[in-house]
Amino acid sequence: MSLQCTIYSCKVGFLSHGRILSVVNCSSRCSTVSKVPPPADVQSLAFQWLKDKLTNVQLLYDELTGLKEVREAQNRVIDAEKNFILAQEVRRRYQGELTSLQKKLKDIYNELDKTPRGEDRYVQLITMEHSLIKEEKRILEIFQEKERNERDFFSTLSSAVKMGHEKERAQAERTKYWSIIGSVFGTLLGMVASSIINNMRMKELRNLINKAVNQNSGVPVDYSDVLNENENQLKTLVSSIQQLNQSFKENTKRSEPVHMKNEEESSYVITSGVIISFILSAALVLVFR
Numbered sequence: 001m002s003l004q005c006t007i008y009s010c011k012v013g014f015l016s017h018g019r020i021l022s023v024v025n026c027s028s029r030c031s032t033v034s035k036v037p038p039p040a041d042v043q044s045l046a047f048q049w050l051k052d053k054l055t056n057v058q059l060l061y062d063e064l065t066g067l068k069e070v071r072e073a074q075n076r077v078i079d080a081e082k083n084f085i086l087a088q089e090v091r092r093r094y095q096g097e098l099t100s101l102q103k104k105l106k107d108i109y110n111e112l113d114k115t116p117r118g119e120d121r122y123v124q125l126i127t128m129e130h131s132l133i134k135e136e137k138r139i140l141e142i143f144q145e146k147e148r149n150e151r152d153f154f155s156t157l158s159s160a161v162k163m164g165h166e167k168e169r170a171q172a173e174r175t176k177y178w179s180i181i182g183s184v185f186g187t188l189l190g191m192v193a194s195s196i197i198n199n200m201r202m203k204e205l206r207n208l209i210n211k212a213v214n215q216n217s218g219v220p221v222d223y224s225d226v227l228n229e230n231e232n233q234l235k236t237l238v239s240s241i242q243q244l245n246q247s248f249k250e251n252t253k254r255s256e257p258v259h260m261k262n263e264e265e266s267s268y269v270i271t272s273g274v275i276i277s278f279i280l281s282a283a284l285v286l287v288f289r
Contacts, residue, residue, distance in 0.1 A: 065178060066171035073164040080160040084153040091146040098143050101136045105129065 062068040108129045115122045 064174075066167070066174045070164070070167045070171045073160065073167040077157070077160040077164050080153065080157040084150065084157045087146060087150040087153045091143065091150045094139055094143040094146055098136065098139045101132055101139060105132050105136065108132065 059068070062071070108125055112122065112125050112129070115125060
């Protein structure tokens with residue numbers, strides 16, 4: 001974010017000769033401007049952040065498994081091999097120069113054997129021999145030094161290769177141990193997860209059983225209510241029948257036709273009560289079955 005200010009009005013005082021005397025009462029307006037990065041920059045930043053996180057994870061994995069040490073050992077082997085190859089090339093070059101000088105000296109020796117000592121050619125050959133011997137001595141010293149360097153680099157290469165093999169074996173052992181630890185941890189995690197799932201399932205099963213038991217325990221209460229209601233209705237019906245019988249006994253003294261009629265009504269009521277009682281009893285038996 002950035003702050004932008006704009007001066008939009010000022011009162012300026014002047015001298016008599018047109019020079020500015022002072023500037024007073026200036027008003028300004030400031031606004032905050034937020035710089036929003038374009039979508040491309042946001043994507044690049046997100047990609048860079050993800051790349052850094054993956055790199056850190058990879059480095060942590062390399063340190064835990066020993067791959068970092070193996071890579072360092074491999075790099076040392078590569079560097080030692082490069083140095084050895086370079087020293088070998090330098091040694092071969094000086095060896096070639098030394099071989100060439102020795103060949104020239106051999107030719108000069110042959111010429112000296114063929115040249116009489118009294119000739120000027122003999123003196124020239126002796127001078128050439130002397131210079132070549134000096135050059136041979138110098139090249140031989142350099143060659144011996146380069147040969148020692150080559151042996152040293154070869155020893156360094158051998159040590160680096162040996163160290164690399166040891167690092168690889170150590171890395172393999174560490175990876176094996178980490179694999180065993182991971183397997184044990186995964187097994188324990190699976191056992192814990194399976195036990196949690198089994199406990200959850202058993203809890204659900206117990207809840208279902210308790211719910212079913214509660215529902216079944218509530219059914220007899222409902223049946224008892226129905227039974228009580230039926231008993232009340234039956235008592236009401238019996239009382240009604242008794243009232244009808246009582247009224248029938250009272251009306252028997254009035255007249256025979258009326259008595260016969262009431263007797264038929266009473267028989268009908270009694271028969272109806274018996275039928276209703278039988279129906280209620282059958283219904284109760286079916287309900288409790």
